[in-house]
Amino acid sequence: MTHVYGIKSCGSVQKALRFLDARGITYTFHDFKTSPVSREKIEMWVQHSALSTLLNTKGTTYRTLDLKAKNLDDTNKIEWMSTHNLxxxxxxxxxxDTLVVGYDEAYYEGIFHS
Known part of the structure; x- marks a missing residue:
């Protein structure tokens, strides 16, 4: 089963869902706003993807919380991500067995075969 995590209003999530739908790939959608993921889930993801890939340093939440100035270590980054899924x-x-982070159509073409 394929699981997609994100928020419905996110442009990248919308593109990914359209991509999957167009190829008939069934999935379960988990909205960060209504069903936040746990620290344990994030730690599992970090085993399959770099923390630097998972942490969205370009988003509004990162800037609003001024996390760059906090000079966080990896443990603290995961803690912040678990309390602020955005x-x-x-x-x-x-x-x-693959974890895909972000939206890249060319990469998706190589991963998702219908």
């Missing part, structure tokens, strides 16, 4: 780059897709 710090997670979107979408995060669990597909078979």
């Amino acid at each position: 710090l997670i780059k979107r979408p995060v897709i669990e597909f078979n």
Whole structure:
């Protein structure tokens, strides 16, 4: 089963969902705003993707919280992500044994075969 994590209003998430829908790939959608992910889930993701990939340093939440000035270590970054899921780059897709972070159509073409 494919699981997509993000927020419905995010442009990248919308593109990813359209991509999956167009290829008939079924998925379960998990909205960070209504069903936040746990620290344990984020720690599992970090085992399959770099923390620097998962942490959205370009988003409004990151800037609003002024996290760059806090000079966080990896443990603190994960803690912030678990309490503020909007710090997670979107979408995060669990597909078979692969974790896909963000939206890149060319990369998706190589990963998702219908």
